[in-house]
Amino acid sequence: MFVDQEGADPNFTATGVVTGNRVTVTVTGEVDMSTADAMLRAATVDGAAAATLDLREVSFFDSAAIHALLQLADRYGEALLVHPSGQVRRVLEISGLSTQPWLSAD
Template sequence: MDQGGAPPVFSASAELDGDHLHVVVTGEVDMATADTMLQTALREPARRVTLDLRAVTFFDSAAIHAVVRLAQKFPDALTVLPSRQVARVLEISGLGGQAWYRSP
């Protein structure tokens, strides 16, 4: 997506609804931003987490590592909603068949 030379804006926000945390991430998730995404998901005491990555435009190995750490922290309680770009990376990395993965 052409943004007139400006770098894509990364953001990660979380909203807690009872014991369910909904984390919305936008922009590029790479080694500079993956930890922020992870910490946003871990900041609130939740039993279930939905990681909404549908507005993510770039996703690298650091981002994959952060998602795997979340899956370990929330076994059977994590849902990942990927963008098409994220889905491709997760599928290529062999994670597309995980229970937490929801196809776009």
């Protein structure tokens, strides 16, 4: 299954692929108050018990994005894996979330 949450913002895409019970969402561009919900929707598909969020191509990540990420952490718990870009990692460090178990070390 393939889910694309490309919206009106040309600097953003959130594309999800479901394999078994895991959804893998690749996000590019800017995740902010106008796009965070699309990222959340792409990662919360019916039947998915686990999620991988690839944020390595994200150039901007604000408080709305953090809120969406925390909603995903609540939903998936230990079954969430997040691969951050340098920018996303920096925002998570500043917000005190850099030691979360779902945050990949790569």
